[in-house]
Amino acid sequence: MTIIQLFLHELEQEARTTRKMLSCVPDDKYDWRPHPKSMNIRSLATHIAELPTWVPMILTTDELDFASNPYQPLEINNTAELLAHFEESLADGRTQLVDENEQHLNKPWTLRNGDTIYSVSPKMDVIRMTFSQIIHHRAQLGVYLRLLDVPIPGSYGPSADDPSFS
DSSP states (O other): OOHHHHHHHHHHHHHHHHHHHHTTOOGGGTTOOSSTTSOOHHHHHHHHHHGGGHHHHHHHOSEEETTTSOOOOOOOOSHHHHHHHHHHHHHHHHTTOSGGGGGGTTSEEEEEETTEEEEEEEHHHHHHHHHHHHHHHHHHHHHHHHHTTOOOOOSSSOOTTSTTOO
16 A cells, blocks of 8 residues: 555545534534634634645645735635535545655655745655644544533544443
8 A cells, every 4th residue: 555545545534533523513603712812613613624625735836835825714604614615625635645646755845934934844744744633623623512512423432422432
């Protein structure tokens, strides 16, 4: 199995859990945030939903410069829109996880803001970081939902809200 095939498998596995978590976001809580320094649910959930689009960006570019490409999230207002956006992002994420891109995985990729360089890493490391970001922010969303008393779906097994959990 190639690294690209492993990435595609991992993307599909994490998509199942991500889809379950995003589907729990209450339509009336998109502006809620647990703390003034925290993102609101809209921003957090939208970021989670769009992270699969980083895979083709990483594989088809050599860098992301926030100074010339400022972040412009889609305005999501309900869970149906959120899930549709996630499915579009996931489809986009799959497009470049093809065997011919295996040869590009060791090429450097830079994250910067103008002259400030945040990181330079092999593309395969940045893809792994992207998957880790999905998992990290999904867990963050789980905390938000828990604070709102929304039942949390299991990720890698049952959650405390699962009736089979003992």
